[in-house]
Amino acid sequence: MSERIPTVQATDAAETDRRTTPVSLATTGIYTRGISGVFQSIRLYSGIVLLGLYFLLPWLMWGDRQLVWFDLPNRQFHVFAMTFWPEDLMLLSWLLIICAFGLFLVTVFGGRIWCGYTCPQTVWTQIFMWIERQTEGERNARIKLDKSPVSGTKLRKKSIKHLLWLGIAWATGFTFVAYFIPARTLVIDHWTGQASLAAYAWIGLFTAATYLNAGWMREKVCIHMCPYARFQSVMFDKDTLIVAYDAVRGEPRGSRKRIGGKTDSHGDCIDCGLCVQVCPTGIDIRDGLQYECIQCALCIDACNGVMEKMGYARGLVRYASEHTLAGGKTQWLRPRLLGYGIAFVVMVVAFGYALTHIAPLEISVTRDRGALFTETKSGDIANTYSLHVFNKTAFDAHYEIELENRPGARLVGPSFLELPAGQSKTVVYQVQLPLSAIVSPRLPVTFLVEAAQNASINARVDTTFLGPDRR
Numbered sequence: 001m002s003e004r005i006p007t008v009q010a011t012d013a014a015e016t017d018r019r020t021t022p023v024s025l026a027t028t029g030i031y032t033r034g035i036s037g038v039f040q041s042i043r044l045y046s047g048i049v050l051l052g053l054y055f056l057l058p059w060l061m062w063g064d065r066q067l068v069w070f071d072l073p074n075r076q077f078h079v080f081a082m083t084f085w086p087e088d089l090m091l092l093s094w095l096l097i098i099c100a101f102g103l104f105l106v107t108v109f110g111g112r113i114w115c116g117y118t119c120p121q122t123v124w125t126q127i128f129m130w131i132e133r134q135t136e137g138e139r140n141a142r143i144k145l146d147k148s149p150v151s152g153t154k155l156r157k158k159s160i161k162h163l164l165w166l167g168i169a170w171a172t173g174f175t176f177v178a179y180f181i182p183a184r185t186l187v188i189d190h191w192t193g194q195a196s197l198a199a200y201a202w203i204g205l206f207t208a209a210t211y212l213n214a215g216w217m218r219e220k221v222c223i224h225m226c227p228y229a230r231f232q233s234v235m236f237d238k239d240t241l242i243v244a245y246d247a248v249r250g251e252p253r254g255s256r257k258r259i260g261g262k263t264d265s266h267g268d269c270i271d272c273g274l275c276v277q278v279c280p281t282g283i284d285i286r287d288g289l290q291y292e293c294i295q296c297a298l299c300i301d302a303c304n305g306v307m308e309k310m311g312y313a314r315g316l317v318r319y320a321s322e323h324t325l326a327g328g329k330t331q332w333l334r335p336r337l338l339g340y341g342i343a344f345v346v347m348v349v350a351f352g353y354a355l356t357h358i359a360p361l362e363i364s365v366t367r368d369r370g371a372l373f374t375e376t377k378s379g380d381i382a383n384t385y386s387l388h389v390f391n392k393t394a395f396d397a398h399y400e401i402e403l404e405n406r407p408g409a410r411l412v413g414p415s416f417l418e419l420p421a422g423q424s425k426t427v428v429y430q431v432q433l434p435l436s437a438i439v440s441p442r443l444p445v446t447f448l449v450e451a452a453q454n455a456s457i458n459a460r461v462d463t464t465f466l467g468p469d470r471r
């Protein structure tokens with residue numbers, strides 16, 4: 001017996017979605033249908049990994065400190081075994097530039113993969129929509145609920161949904177602040193009312209932002225607020241993989257019986273409208289590439305399911321380049337993609353090198369600008385310097401300070417220096433030279449600072465010794 005596939009007109013479906021915008025208690029005018037498939041599994045598992053990392057990291061320890069901890073009051077940033085200081089901010093700039101290049105590379109290759117699979121807005125919206133489906137039911141049930149007058153059942157369902165949303169939003173805000181205030185301390189202080197006002201304010205702000213963005217605004221953030229959506233087209237070329245409808249194969253669209261219903265006047269699209277009903281931004285992929293499309297591939301999974309039921313080949317809606325859709329071939333090795341790829345790899349290697357070669361000890365020296373030189377009671381010539389020593393290790397250190405490169409020079413000042421982990425100190429020194437050793441009005445001199453416990457931790461800094469011109 002032949003069977004009919006749903007015959008909702010696609011464009012009508014989108015219109016229906018918009019027309020059914022509820023009058024009360026509804027959070028969005030778009031009612032998406034839940035769908036499963038290969039791409040949704042990828043989104044689900046990548047989302048679980050990303051969320052797991054986000055929520056778990058502040059609870060993991062590295063020795064006696066938090067594994068990832070941005071300790072702003074002490075101006076230290078701990079990431080696994082590494083500790084970064086404000087002096088290392090250049091590395092952060094590089095990291096951001098690398099991320100930007102990574103995004104360009106991925107976008108030129110596969111369009112808005114970032115948006116569809118890993119963007120926090122998408123990942124959090126996914127959880128919120130899942131909660132919505134669990135509490136209010138599938139698409140039709142939600143439309144019916146929103147259209148129904150206020151009742152006990154409606155209030156109960158809506159309240160549970162919003163409470164769960166607020167719970168997730170609070171956990172998100174709390175976790176964010178836990179990257180700056182150790183989570184184990186924050187959780188106690190937060191519930192005993194002893195956390196700082198700033199901590200409560202930031203948690204409140206992030207709770208509100210998450211609740212509004214993922215619960216109420218959803219696709220509106222992607223469509224109206226995210227700048228990335230606006231300039232993505234600049235990065236696309238005709239070989240970029242995009243979620244696309246194969247119009248050559250699909251048109252002319254039209255409903256039909258499941259078995260034996262296809263006629264010569266039919267393309268493969270049965271015009272069921274499922275691809276529109278699952279779309280979180282409420283667009284019809286059959287209208288071509290649109291800036292609202294976040295490439296979540298929900299429409300691919302939906303259409304593949306329909307194609308399987310109809311006994312047609314999958315891929316009427318699929319990842320494809322404009323060239324393949326036009327009957328050509330995707331050119332993978334193209335200059336723009338190669339350029340971004342090479343730049344990205346070079347930057348990652350250079351960054352890795354810089355990261356593994358951060359100096360554990362940093363020193364600098366400044367000559368006293370008040371006087372070029374002075375004469376001591378014994379007739380020697382003296383120069384005054386400020387030596388700045390910064391212990392960038394996670395251990396307390398004991399340093400020896402010596403002079404190099406200047407025979408006959410005497411260092412007046414502490415020859416040992418104790419510095420706790422992550423601390424710096426500026427010490428004033430005088431370098432004295434007998435008049436007979438002043439062979440030039442400008443002589444090089446080098447300060448050497450060496451860790452007493454580990455001679456491999458050392459640093460040198462060159463400066464100039466000024467004296468009278470005796471020629």
Ligand code: SF4
Nearest residue numbers: 279293294296297299
């Ligand atoms: S058109 Fe398809 S890929 Fe684009 S946002 Fe809608 S469902 Fe996702």
Ligand code: SF4
Nearest residue numbers: 269270272273275303
């Ligand atoms: S493209 Fe696929 S899912 Fe969309 S209306 Fe046509 S057959 Fe249905």
